[in-house]
Amino acid sequence: MWNVMGIFGIYIMFFRELIPESWPVDITVMPSSIEIKMGEDCKALSFPPEVMVVPPSCRGLQYVPGDGLHMRLLFQADLNTKSLPAVGESLKPKKRCTFYCQSCGESIISNQTFLRVLPLPSEDWNDLVDEWCCHPNPFNNSILQPQNGDCFLGPNYFLVNSGTESACSGSEILNTDSQGAASKSSDSALNSKANSRIICKRCKTLLGEIMLSGATKYYFTELLVQPSEENFTLAPRSAHIQRTLAHALTELSSTRSTFRFSIQGTDGATYILIWLLNSDTFLVESAGNMASSNVFTLLEFGMSSDSRPSEIWKAVKLLYHPCIKSRNKELIDAWGNDAGVRTLTFPSHTCLEMLLILSQSNISLPPSLRWMNSFQVAFLKM
Structure with missing residues (x-):
């Protein structure tokens, strides 16, 4: 459990369903929620009780084709973020x-x-x-x-x-x-x-x-x-892999100043090249079904008409290159000869699962945030 007091952060929000054909749109920013009115239709985005919005901080409101409506907000958090322990x-x-x-x-x-x-x-x-x-x-x-x-x-x-x-x-x-x-x-x-x-x-x-x-x-x-005295609960596979990989990356970056990683399989093949950017990101997601989410903020923000509260987690932001099918071979060789790159070995089937998780995270982002230089962008929840 990470105890975070008085955090201030800029969140970039994307309302994907707000297209020019649905305008005019009224957006009301309140300390604990955001209301969006399109004619007679009204939807509310509620934040966790520990998170407060600074209403006057709303700025950068613009429409980006392919992404939707962009908006920047300043948040203040006084919370215990959920970060499940590593194995x-x-x-x-x-x-x-x-x-x-x-x-x-x-x-x-x-x-x-x-x-x-x-x-x-x-x-x-x-x-x-x-x-x-x-x-x-x-x-x-x-x-x-x-x-x-x-x-x-x-x-x-x-x-x-x-x-x-x-x-x-x-x-x-x-x-x-x-x-x-x-x-x-x-x-x-x-x-x-x-x-x-x-x-x-x-x-x-x-x-x-x-x-x-x-x-x-x-x-x-x-x-x-x-x-041994506790009842066994099987954690979701994807969440377990995310948490394990995120903890390994953050631990190595903090203790050994290593930020670039080569993910290899037990078969000796390189599957992913990772560059860790931020380990202090907060992920806020809806308690509802994320598959139908039309709102994004620093990973995903679910918006629903029933105004159910959201949950907030600690996450890491990273850049990555997939390396299967002989992709990025020159970069693999260059990183392999670099003493600043740390190699982590996992079972080969797990490396493929990691690549799938990163790809799913990347595709959930708005198109304008999926790439940084030649790298793809993804988030891992801790």
Whole structure:
């Protein structure tokens, strides 16, 4: 939960259904709502009780072909914005938790208690030791290996000791030999750690993999973590992926000053190039059906005649390039040779889902806001 007090922000609103043929139109701006009258038809856009409009701030009223009617407003917010916790934030030492497959809800690891939950350093930490030490690297070729009861958190995955597999009842190991043939096994991870992947027994979704060191790596996008004493609730897939990716991007940008990211699949292919712009965006959306929304403001603003209150969320704004089907190959090579670009790896099917989510966000924007330079624009809700 993000506590935000006294926020002031400029919102750009688009009323798509207001075309010149429907004029004249009367627009009344009030502290808690906006009323739009077209003849005898009157519709109201209500804001959350924590959000107040500054009525005299209405300016920039203009009609843009293809977008609709534009209007700029100044908002004042005194609110607790909804920002659901990331998967890693749900993992606490000495607290019993259960891992579920995010796709189907199957219990993967039941009633697991970790004695230590620690963040991992950057993946190139060992390369920097020479700069820290005045003598030969004492950690040369060392690997951060979780012991029994350990859970190490990466930006988009976590590592556990292979012994944790003994508590695993909802997954199985898929072994791939050098010829590409696959076989399934329920034996210990130590007996099948090379080129092994972990899949859900029920839906066969890729959940993680067995590292060559023997540690088990799970992707945050594929699992839900809840305290064992709480009832399980399966979150919508799209919302879970958005939240996981947004948290990874913002965490890396704040701790390592990284704003450009290459999203790669477990197959080694690059799917998306992302440039993070803003991590302090607020998304206000209607409690009604967004599919029929004709009003947009910094992501979407639903307008309905029943004046139901809206909800406000924290979101991130980003630019992206899709890279499937050999698109943007030169840019992929350039970013791949840039030390300022961070690579994040996810299961390949999840990368395609991410690209679909970004595309849906982009197409929901008015045409004038869908592109910035050569990049496409999208938002992710946290």
